[in-house]
Amino acid sequence: MKTGFIMLSLVILSYIALYFLGSDTVFVALRDSFKTLKELSFVFVMVFVMMFIIDMFVDDKKIAKYFDTKSGIKAYFIALIGGILSHGSSYAWYPLLQSLREKGMKDSLLVIFLYARSIKLPWLPMMIAYFGTGFTIILMFYIIIGSLAQGFIVKKLYEK
DSSP states (O other), X not given: OHHHHHXXXXXXXXXXXXXXXXXXXXXXXXHHHHHHHHHHHHHHHXXXXXXXXXXXXXXXXHHHHTTSTTOOHHHHHHHHHHHHHOOSOHHHHHHHXXXXXXXXXXXXXXXXXXXXXXXXXXXXXXXXXXXXXXXXXXXHHHHHHHHHHHHHHHHHXXXX
8 A cells, every 4th residue: 555655646736746857748748647537437436336346245254254274176166167267366366365365274275276367268369369369278178187186286295
């Protein structure tokens, strides 16, 4: 949180310095920044609403019971599908994953989830266009197998 304020302060100071140095591009940059903010405001509101709804109806304890030490193959499947379906920055997922780990989620499931995140569903059409359907399917298959293999390796080496 502190680094965010530092970055914001540096950007504001940069705009002020450029204004006093007589740069004409300051107002163009500000106008374009506000235009972009206006275009993205709907997305920001929808993300906030989705986070609020998820926070209201999804309980960490209920999720954690699927991933405790007694969970079987179902937990591996859920971690794999969850990793494939998850989007956005990995940093956004770390607090939830830390909370689940503290409530008993196995490290092997975390590994599977994070490894499976390398399949990016929104990018699949572009990948198919560039590399072809066959290559894309084979690569996804290898990523899934690799995800499960990494999870089983972690389970064997670190979980007792």
